[in-house]
Amino acid sequence: MTLAPTDSLYIALACYALGTLAALLSLFAPVKRLQNAGLLIMIGGFAAHTWWIGTICTRTGHPPITNLPEATAFVAWVVFAVELALWIRYRVYAAAFFVYPLVLLLLTISAVVGEQFATLDPQLRSNVFTAHLLLTTVGVAGMLIGVAFGLLAFIQDRALKEKRRGRFWEWIPSLDVCKRVSYRALSIGFSIYTIGLLAGVLWSYRTTAGLMDLRVKQIGAVVAWVLFAMLLQQYIAGEYRKKRTVLLSASAFVAIIVAILGISK
Amino acid sequence: MPLILVGLNHRTAPVGVRERLDIPDSRLGETTHALRAIGGVDGAAMLSTCNRVEAIVSTRDEDSIEAIVEWLASIASANRAELEKHLYILRHGDVVKHLFRVCSGLDSMIVGEPQIGGQVKKAFVAAHDLGTLDSLLTQLYEQTLRVAKRVRTETGIGEHAVSVPYAAVELAKKIFGKLRGLQVLLLGAGDMGELTAEHLHQQDVKQVFVANRSFDRAVELAQRFEGAAVNFERLDEQLANCDIVIASTAAPHFLIEPQQVERALDSRKRRNLFLIDLSVPRNINPEVGQIDGAYLYNVDDLQLVADANLGLRLQKAREAEQIVVREVEAFRKRLVAQDAVPTILELQQRLENIRAAELEKCLRKVGPMTAEQREAIEMFSTQMVNKILHYPILQLKEASDEPHERESLRRTIRKIFGLR
Numbered sequence: 001m002t003l004a005p006t007d008s009l010y011i012a013l014a015c016y017a018l019g020t021l022a023a024l025l026s027l028f029a030p031v032k033r034l035q036n037a038g039l040l041i042m043i044g045g046f047a048a049h050t051w052w053i054g055t056i057c058t059r060t061g062h063p064p065i066t067n068l069p070e071a072t073a074f075v076a077w078v079v080f081a082v083e084l085a086l087w088i089r090y091r092v093y094a095a096a097f098f099v100y101p102l103v104l105l106l107l108t109i110s111a112v113v114g115e116q117f118a119t120l121d122p123q124l125r126s127n128v129f130t131a132h133l134l135l136t137t138v139g140v141a142g143m144l145i146g147v148a149f150g151l152l153a154f155i156q157d158r159a160l161k162e163k164r165r166g167r168f169w170e171w172i173p174s175l176d177v178c179k180r181v182s183y184r185a186l187s188i189g190f191s192i193y194t195i196g197l198l199a200g201v202l203w204s205y206r207t208t209a210g211l212m213d214l215r216v217k218q219i220g221a222v223v224a225w226v227l228f229a230m231l232l233q234q235y236i237a238g239e240y241r242k243k244r245t246v247l248l249s250a251s252a253f254v255a256i257i258v259a260i261l262g263i264s265k
Numbered sequence: 266m267p268l269i270l271v272g273l274n275h276r277t278a279p280v281g282v283r284e285r286l287d288i289p290d291s292r293l294g295e296t297t298h299a300l301r302a303i304g305g306v307d308g309a310a311m312l313s314t315c316n317r318v319e320a321i322v323s324t325r326d327e328d329s330i331e332a333i334v335e336w337l338a339s340i341a342s343a344n345r346a347e348l349e350k351h352l353y354i355l356r357h358g359d360v361v362k363h364l365f366r367v368c369s370g371l372d373s374m375i376v377g378e379p380q381i382g383g384q385v386k387k388a389f390v391a392a393h394d395l396g397t398l399d400s401l402l403t404q405l406y407e408q409t410l411r412v413a414k415r416v417r418t419e420t421g422i423g424e425h426a427v428s429v430p431y432a433a434v435e436l437a438k439k440i441f442g443k444l445r446g447l448q449v450l451l452l453g454a455g456d457m458g459e460l461t462a463e464h465l466h467q468q469d470v471k472q473v474f475v476a477n478r479s480f481d482r483a484v485e486l487a488q489r490f491e492g493a494a495v496n497f498e499r500l501d502e503q504l505a506n507c508d509i510v511i512a513s514t515a516a517p518h519f520l521i522e523p524q525q526v527e528r529a530l531d532s533r534k535r536r537n538l539f540l541i542d543l544s545v546p547r548n549i550n551p552e553v554g555q556i557d558g559a560y561l562y563n564v565d566d567l568q569l570v571a572d573a574n575l576g577l578r579l580q581k582a583r584e585a586e587q588i589v590v591r592e593v594e595a596f597r598k599r600l601v602a603q604d605a606v607p608t609i610l611e612l613q614q615r616l617e618n619i620r621a622a623e624l625e626k627c628l629r630k631v632g633p634m635t636a637e638q639r640e641a642i643e644m645f646s647t648q649m650v651n652k653i654l655h656y657p658i659l660q661l662k663e664a665s666d667e668p669h670e671r672e673s674l675r676r677t678i679r680k681i682f683g684l685r
Contacts, residue, residue: 031419031420032418032419032421032585033419067679101357156439160436160439160440160560161554161560163562163566163569163570165573173442174438174439174441174442175439175441175537176440176441176442176537177442192296238557238558239533239537241557241558
């Protein structure tokens with residue numbers, strides 16, 4: 001059974017594009033209403049996004065994480081859900097400048113790739129495989145949120161040290177909140193991601209008698225794991241203020257995107 | 266909107282004049298009653314703060330203004346002509362705009378200051394309790410509070426500190442978030458340091474420790490902040506325990522060196538440390554600011570923050586003014602429409618009676634007809650009446666907020682349509 005991308009996907013995409021635009025505009029016109037409008041539009045997009053994911057689930061009978069468009073869309077969905085939860089808890093406006101474009105990028109990949117959605121090969125139907133897909137996706141979403149908040153903590157630290165306000169000053173919450181959220185998102189995301197990877201290795205061993213293939217997604221996933229482990233270590237050592245931590249974050253981000261893009265390879 | 270406001274403020278009158286008109290809380294009730302008792306006044310409220318005294322009344326009688334000025338001069342025990350030089354007299358829509366601006370902090374000495382909102386509320390609540398508010402002033406009061414809340418929420422005009430001690434508190438919040446549970450160390454007993462510690466104390470910090478060369482003075486200050494006095498010799502230990510350090514001593518040399526801060530941060534497991542140096546000459550070596558996890562601000566840095574915040578407030582005030590203008594127009598329209606309702610209802614009833622009577626005559630002349638034909642004629646007559654009424658009703662709803670002009674329009678329309 002094949003499914004074409006539904007209207008709800010395009011509605012979600014349009015809302016995310018508008019919401020991101022509104023959030024980015026608020027960098028130049030620091031008006032709360034603009035940010036709130038952006039958030040409301042994003043929530044509208046999230047509702048459409050949820051509807052679309054629900055449709056895929058009901059029509060294929062499994063979570064939408066078996067190919068590239070499904071996986072990017074699901075990661076985007078989890079990232080925005082976490083961002084929304086954090087906004088409700090901490091009212092962090094500045095995360096919008098990083099998270100909204102990321103969500104938009106991931107969903108755009110999903111829409112542009114246009115790969116047809118397929119039901120899962122019966123041979124792949126196993127709890128271990130489903131756990132692998134779900135856990136790695138949720139873990140990736142957590143780590144991406146961690147990177148976004150880590151970046152906010154870095155910007156805030158620089159602003160406080162140099163006694164200069166940048167465009168983000170008004171929107172960024174306290175340094176402690178940025179640091180705490182970043183550390184928690186990274187550590188929880190990394191733990192879930194690690195379990196997800198182990199589940200993948202176990203599933204691979206059961207089905208092919210090998211631990212892993214040397215394909216883009218596997219190599220990307222392992223490189224990302226190593227980089228995120230180093231990043232977490234930097235946080236534990238209180239080194240989140242260092243430029244090298246930001247570089248490490250950027251590298252880990254690229255590695256994870258490569259791993260996601262390599263899903264179909 | 267038959268509203269009048271007579272008053273003076275920090276821009277129009279020097280403190281010598283303002284203090285003579287000042288009305289203490291204990292006399293607010295009798296003063297408001299006296300204002301309400303002036304001939305022609307339907308409703309009254311008195312706003313008195315250290316920067317302004319304003320008599321707000323609803324009245325259709327312009328002569329009331331003279332009486333109010335006379336009355337204010339008697340309160341101030343001043344020559345009327347002398348007092349008049351400092352007074353402003355606002356009418357109708359200008360009163361609404363002025364109150365919206367005042368309550369939002371746009372007319373305050375320090376733009377955006379939040380206390381004025383509470384003072385306006387207090388004035389109107391007192392008037393309400395005394396029964397001196399009429400329906401118009403009650404609506405104005407409720408709308409004023411709503412507009413002020415909207416201005417503060419949408420622009421965030423009062424969010425930024427414009428004094429050095431508040432700027433320090435704001436920065437502490439930028440570093441730590443909530444200040445509850447933090448420990449503060451106050452070094453010395455300088456005025457600015459005390460004031461900053463006072464503001465932090467009001468933010469529910471866990472404890473304030475005070476260290477001073479004179480231990481007795483330290484004990485005295487610590488009692489004020491419900492804190493504890495500590496020996497200057499235990500500075501290193503306190504640096505490790507406290508999250509915020511305020512240095513405000515007269516010492517001519519550095520009291521805190523980078524090595525001490527490094528040691529403190531190590532024992533704090535690199536938890537952030539905020540150091541505020543309010544002393545001149547400085548008490549904290551500026552190199553401390555280079556250490557990761559230590560945020561050092563001296564008095565000039567804090568003044569720059571306060572100045573930048575003031576600039577930000579002025580920028581936000583421009584947004585707020587636009588909100589006020591829109592809200593004044595909306596309030597004016599609402600009141601005018603409300604005022605026109607009895608005339609509109611009468612007008613509609615009058616034309617409906619004519620329509621029904623003429624329709625009846627017409628139907629009798631025409632004789633039997635089908636239900637569809639009858640319905641079509643009825644619809645035609647109704648639509649015709651609605652079209653005729655459209656512009657007069659629109660004129661009534663959008664009339665000027667000048668009561669005399671509005672009354673004149675109402676009279677003309679009533680005359681044309683033969684209303685009683």
